Amino acid sequence: MLAIIIPYYKFSFFEETLQSLANQTSKRFKVYIGDDASPENPSVLLEKYQGKFDFVYHRFDENLGGKSLPQQWKRCIALSANEEWIMVLGDDDVLSETVVESFYNNQDVFLGKTNLIRFASKKLFGKDIVDSSVFVHPKWESATAAFYRKFDKTTRSTLSEYIFSRASYLKFGFYDYPLAWNSDDRAWLEFSDGKPIFTINESIVYFRLSDLNISGRQDNLLLKNKSEIEFYKFIVVSKLKEFNKEQQLRLLRRYQAELRTTRSLKISEFFFLFFLYVKYANADWVSKFFKKVFHKMKSIL
Secondary structure, three states, X not given: OEEXXXXXXXXXXXXXXXXXXXXXXXXXXXXXXXXXXXXXOOHHHHHHOOOXXXXXXXXXXXOOOOXXXXXXXXXXXXXXXXXXXXXXXXXXXXXXXXXXXXXXXXXXXXXXXOOEXXXXXXXXXXXXXXXXXXXXXXXXXXXXXXXXXXXXOOOOOOHHHEEEEHXXXXXXXXXXXXXXXXXXXXXXXXXXXXXXXXXXXXXXXXXXEOOOOHHHOOOOHHHHHHHHHHHHHHHHHHHHHHOOHHHHHHHHHHHHHHHOOOOOOOHHHHHHHHHHHHHHOOHHHHHHHHHHXXXXXXXXX
């Protein structure tokens, strides 16, 4: 069985999300809506959808998403029962009508072989504009390859377009980065747990980009930078060996660039990076980095 978790806060596009669930050609799912103490109570709207699909609505007394989105996701998932598979769907995102049906139709192919199922996606801009581009993916792909394509800006990825196993979620959970920026990227790297991602390209998840969500806002740059530093440190410490040499160098340089976005590098950071360049990079890059370390130490002394 599939649990669809909706961490609710914004009313503006919520009916489109609910209507897309009512339109599903398969009703083999249960929806759990966790209201994050929103000032826009959706109870009257939800009455309209009683009987159209199975759902549970719970309103929390305290707003948690403003402090920690991953903690809000966690308590919303805790509303669910023992469904084996979980989707966390944004309260302004939309499913094409065959998403659930295609998930079940492909189970004979992916059961036991993956912890992560991914769908093709399209962008929605505001209320009416749909990007004509469909982001599709290889049927089977390692989590590191999928992440690197996103890093290389040849694809995109959002929380709503994935279904993941409850077992992998319970093992790893969502890491609590500021603004949840990169929390989903880290989840897919960890939830995969050595197994490839399976993609269903014939069904689409529509991700909405607007000034109402974090992805569409420009006033969180310092927090995003903090998250990027923490995330890329996780990459270079825990995952770098899973990439090829060229990719390793680019990821190291990205971590270094994020560190230097708002300040100069600390001595400890120089030596940490130097160690990583020695371990993963070529002699030319080690030499260049050593010169930077030398000049940094000379300026201090």
